[in-house]
Structures are given as structure tokens and as C-alpha cells.
Amino acid sequence: MSPPPEQILPNSDDSSSKDVISSGSESANSPLPATPEKRKSRWTKGGAAEEADDSTFSQDAPPPTSFTPPPGSDVVPRKILTPVHHFMAGSRRALWGDLANVTQPPRVYVDGRSIFREISSVTQLRRGDHCMTTLNMLRCLSPQVDYLVSLAGSLELLHCYHHFIMLDDVAVVDAYGVPRNKEGQIATIVEYSNTMPEFYEEVRVLSLNSWLHFPKHLIQQVCLGKAHCHRVPLADYGDMPHIFRIEERLSEEERERIVRDSERLLEDHPTYNMFWANCEHTTNMVSGAKKFTSPEVHFMFWSLFRYLLTLVGLAFLHFLTLRCYSRYCLQDFQWTLGAYYACTALPVLLQILVQFSRMAWNMVSCYLQNLISKDDLYHLLLKELCRAIFNGVLALGFLVWAPDFWHFKEGRLALSVAVVFAYYASDMVYALMAQVVTRLLMNNHGKYWLIGGSCLTREQELEVKAQALSEKTQALSKTGLGQKAPRRKAQKMA
Incomplete structure (x- = not known):
């Protein structure tokens, strides 16, 4: 089933039809038999399935994904459908929100510098936008699982994101929830991506459908080929409707440059690597940042290092204070306790202080650069200050008092797990509370900041003040002239 004709705007460019007519007239004069010319596809996915004749979907739909078997293989590739195929077939509809005029509150990215917002409607997206969705390792296994992962990111319970670049302006969403541009074509993005069904099918084809070779190719694909750079429909994320956009001031020329570089990336892109060349690296490279970097990888390495230090601190506490009863250990109990605090509480305290101070400095800079109002x-300063206080009291307090509960032998394992994830758990609790309060403010008052402030950027505020001053000056000048006119008239009559 294809979308109804009224939902797809006709393309105003008739060059394609003219090309068909001209090519037909030339072939009539040619001695060679006429061969139908295949139109170049917009899509970079497809593989063997692209050659198949499938009239289930409309003509502009991307072909189902399949993978070409190695030479000499008798493996029959399968067609893998993505969410856009289900939407266009009418089996289910995308879950996009529709609050085009609502501005969502800003958030701070893991680098403490970038600001992003959740969009209220996909029609707010424009070509060249740097967008993100919650990272979902199980994407397309279940629409319900996809939505729950997306919702967890919207509630700030997860802080890992997948990055992509918009290639089209979203002008309309058709009857099946498929975003389209102003020409009526399916809105597309560039990304390093893969779904679980596609990943499994690729490994199955490469391993010649043999369970003996499956583990080898599975490890290779996870490390080096987990994702591929493709042009795909934005509608493939219709089951994950919470999309975020990095706040940037982009001119039309910059947007065109980003789109050109993104399309060039489709033909010449680095091989995917989770740590050195992932979706965030390439997106930052072609976006306004123009840097081949991944702050999420840096944050992940720091988090792993902090978890490792926490385990070392637990080892000090466990082996040196609970299993060592020699005179030497008893005399150096304070040293052991200090080592525990240095490995558990001190890194958390430093992270809280450094993150907030760096965030506050960068947010003021963003305001001065007219990125935020x-x-x-x-909103950001108060929210992050409360986060620092909440995490400092809850997480640090628990880590400081944890050694006092080690004499309970039955709960040592649970206490160890709680020590390792104390900061993450407290941050999740605060994030959920902050989201509840913010959404209540948005629902009841239509905005997320009520005391003072302004919804304008610094540049817009200065323009408004200058305009008000100009109007006031003009009003005063007119008033002065109005007072002088009767005096002159009275003097003339006298």
C-alpha cells in the first residue's frame, strides 16, 4: 500500500520527464535495440534486494536491505524491512509529536559545552542540522522496546546518543507518519547505522550460514563493521520519536556546505570503529563543529576509569580492613580508609565540581554568543547547580558512610554494587525529578522559567532596547515640537 496521492506533493521539476522523452527519440534513430534506462536511486542501502521488483511500497520508498553473498556462496540473501516500510505499508504509524510552536528546555551535552534540545515536531528539522537520538543497540527488534529506549533518553535516564545529519528540510508528515520535504520526497539523513535484524543478516551471509564460522564474523563485524555510512529515511526512527538537535547558528551557506560534505561522505568515508571513527566523529567532522572528535567516547573512558578506581577502593576496604586482622593492619586502618575515600568519594567530588564550573562558564559564553536566551x-544554571548539590549530598554521603555498614556480612555484595553505581543512581533520580518538574511547568505555564529572564537572545534584547530607545526619543522630540508650536503662534498673534 502506498500513501494517497494527496499526501505526496508533486515535484515541480519536470526535467526527468524531459530526459525520458529526449532519450526515447534518440533511441528511435539508433540501430541498437532500445534498453530502459535505470534511474539513479537516492538510497545507498539495498544490495541484492534493490534489483527485485517489489510493488508493495510506493516508487520513492527505499528498497529492503539485503547483502550480496561472497563469491561461490549458495546462501540466499533475505530482504530486511525497516520501520519506513511498515509505515508506508500501513501496518503501523510513526509516533512523532506535533507541537511545532513549542520550544523545549535546553540540555547540556556530556562535554559540558554543547547545548541541545528535544524537538517538538519533526517539521522543525532543517537540512544541515546535527541531530541525535538515544543510542539503541536493539533497534528494530521491537517497536515497544525502541519507544522505551527513546523515552528513557527524553527523561535523561540515558546519556548515550546516536548522531546523524539532516539532508532535507522537513515540510510535511504524510498520512502514515513519513516526513517529507517540500518536493514531496521522503526526508533523508546521513548516518553510520545498523539495525539488529540487518546486523544479524549481514553476519549470516558472511559466515555462509554456518554456525561454525558465525562467531568469527560476529566479532569482526562488532569491532570493525558494526555500522555503515548510508543515506536513509528519517522515518526509520518513527518508533523512536524523541529527537534532539544541537544548538547552532547556521547560515544558508553553511547548511549547503554541510549537506555537500555529508553527501561526499557517502562516497568516501572512514571505516567504522566504535572508539576512533563512530557516528559522532563523522557527524562532528561535517557539521558546524568541523572537528573529528567524540566527546561521548572521552566521557565513557573517564567513567570506566572512575568505576575502576571505585573497585580498587572496595578492594582496599574489603581485603585490608575485613580480612586482615594483623597488628600492622589495625595500626594502619586510617591509611586504608583514606585510600578507600581517595578511590571512591574523591573522583566523584572532583567530577561534580569540574562539571559544574566548566558548564557554568560555557553556558555564559553561549549566552554571550547568542545561542541561548x-x-x-x-534554567540551565539552576538545574545543574541543583544537580551538583543533590549528587554531592546523596552520592558522596553514601560513599562516605558506606564503610560503617561493612560489618553486616549478609549485605556486602549489595553494598559493593551500590558503592560502584552510587553516583549514576543519584544522577538518574535527580534527572527524573527535574524532568517531572520541568514538564509540569511547561504544561501549566507554557514555559520552563517563570522568574524574570527573557525568551530573547542577548542580541535580540539589545535590538529591542535600541528600538524602544529610538521610539522614546522620537516621542520626546514630537512632544517638544508640539509645545513650541503654540508659543510661536501666540507670539505671532501678539
């Missing part, structure tokens, strides 16, 4: 600035 005064409402955004006040």
Missing part, C-alpha cells in the same frame, strides 16, 4: 541560561 536568558531563560535558557537561568
Whole structure:
């Protein structure tokens, strides 16, 4: 089933039809038999399935994904459908929100510098936008699982994101929830991506459908070929409707440059690597940042290092204070306790202080650069200050008092797990509370900051003040002239 004709805007460019007519007239004069010319596809996915004749979907739908078997293989590739195929077939509809005029509150990225927002409607997306969705390792296994992962990212319970670049302006969403541009074509993105069904099918084809070779190719694909750079429909994320966009000031020329570089990336892109060349690396490379970097990888390495230090601190506490009863250990109990605090509480304290101070400095800089409004600035400063206080009291307090509970032998394992994840758990609790409060403010008052502030950027505020001053000056000048006119008239009559 294809979308109804009224939902797809006709393309105003008739060059394709003219090309067909001209090529037909030339072939009539040619001695060679006429061969139908195949139109170049917009899609970079497809493989063997692209050659198949499938009239289930409309003509502009991407072909189902399949993988060409190695030479000499008798493996029959399968067609893997993505969410856009289910939407266009009418089996289910995308879950996009529709609050085009609502501005969502800003958030701070893991690098403490970038600001992003959750969009209220996909029609807010424009070509060249740097967008993100919650990282979902199980994407397309179940629409319900996809939505729950997306919702967890919207509630700030997860802080790992998948990055992509918009190639089209989203002008309309058709009857099946498929975003389209102003020409009526399916809105597309560039990304390093894969779904679980596609990943499994690729490994199955490469391993010649043999369970003996499956583990080898599985490890190779996970390390080096987990994702591929493709042009895909934005509608493939219709089951994950919470999309975020990095706040940037992009001119039309910059947007065109980003789109050109992204399309060039489709033909010449680095091989995917989770740590050195992932979706965030390439997206930052072609976006306004123009840097081949991944702050999420840096944050992940720091988090792993902090978890490792926590385990070392637990080892000090466990082996040196609970299993060592020699005179030497008893005399150096304070040293052991200090080592525990240095490995558990001190890294958390430093992370809280460094993150907040760096965030506050960068948010003020973003306000001065006209990226955010005064409402955004006040909201972020208060929110992150409360986060620092909450995590400092809850997580640090628990880590400091944890050694006092080690004499309970039955709960040592649970206590060890709680020590390792104390900061993450406290941050999740605070994030959920902050989201509840913010959404209540948005529902009841239509905005997320109520005391003072302004919804304008610094540049817009200065323009408004300058305009008000100009109007006031003009009003005063007119008033002065109005007072002088009767005096002159009275003097003339006298």
C-alpha cells in the first residue's frame, strides 16, 4: 500500500520527464535495440534486494536491505524491512509529536559545552542540522522496546546518543507518519547505522550460514563493521520519536556546505570503529563543529576509569580492613580508609565540581554568543547547580558512610554494587525529578522559567532596547515640537 496521492506533493521539476522523452527519440534513430534506462536511486542501502521488483511500497520508498553473498556462496540473501516500510505499508504509524510552536528546555551535552534540545515536531528539522537520538543497540527488534529506549533518553535516564545529519528540510508528515520535504520526497539523513535484524543478516551471509564460522564474523563485524555510512529515511526512527538537535547558528551557506560534505561522505568515508571513527566523529567532522572528535567516547573512558578506581577502593576496604586482622593492619586502618575515600568519594567530588564550573562558564559564553536566551541560561544554571548539590549530598554521603555498614556480612555484595553505581543512581533520580518538574511547568505555564529572564537572545534584547530607545526619543522630540508650536503662534498673534 502506498500513501494517497494527496499526501505526496508533486515535484515541480519536470526535467526527468524531459530526459525520458529526449532519450526515447534518440533511441528511435539508433540501430541498437532500445534498453530502459535505470534511474539513479537516492538510497545507498539495498544490495541484492534493490534489483527485485517489489510493488508493495510506493516508487520513492527505499528498497529492503539485503547483502550480496561472497563469491561461490549458495546462501540466499533475505530482504530486511525497516520501520519506513511498515509505515508506508500501513501496518503501523510513526509516533512523532506535533507541537511545532513549542520550544523545549535546553540540555547540556556530556562535554559540558554543547547545548541541545528535544524537538517538538519533526517539521522543525532543517537540512544541515546535527541531530541525535538515544543510542539503541536493539533497534528494530521491537517497536515497544525502541519507544522505551527513546523515552528513557527524553527523561535523561540515558546519556548515550546516536548522531546523524539532516539532508532535507522537513515540510510535511504524510498520512502514515513519513516526513517529507517540500518536493514531496521522503526526508533523508546521513548516518553510520545498523539495525539488529540487518546486523544479524549481514553476519549470516558472511559466515555462509554456518554456525561454525558465525562467531568469527560476529566479532569482526562488532569491532570493525558494526555500522555503515548510508543515506536513509528519517522515518526509520518513527518508533523512536524523541529527537534532539544541537544548538547552532547556521547560515544558508553553511547548511549547503554541510549537506555537500555529508553527501561526499557517502562516497568516501572512514571505516567504522566504535572508539576512533563512530557516528559522532563523522557527524562532528561535517557539521558546524568541523572537528573529528567524540566527546561521548572521552566521557565513557573517564567513567570506566572512575568505576575502576571505585573497585580498587572496595578492594582496599574489603581485603585490608575485613580480612586482615594483623597488628600492622589495625595500626594502619586510617591509611586504608583514606585510600578507600581517595578511590571512591574523591573522583566523584572532583567530577561534580569540574562539571559544574566548566558548564557554568560555557553556558555564559553561549549566552554571550547568542545561542541561548536568558531563560535558557537561568534554567540551565539552576538545574545543574541543583544537580551538583543533590549528587554531592546523596552520592558522596553514601560513599562516605558506606564503610560503617561493612560489618553486616549478609549485605556486602549489595553494598559493593551500590558503592560502584552510587553516583549514576543519584544522577538518574535527580534527572527524573527535574524532568517531572520541568514538564509540569511547561504544561501549566507554557514555559520552563517563570522568574524574570527573557525568551530573547542577548542580541535580540539589545535590538529591542535600541528600538524602544529610538521610539522614546522620537516621542520626546514630537512632544517638544508640539509645545513650541503654540508659543510661536501666540507670539505671532501678539
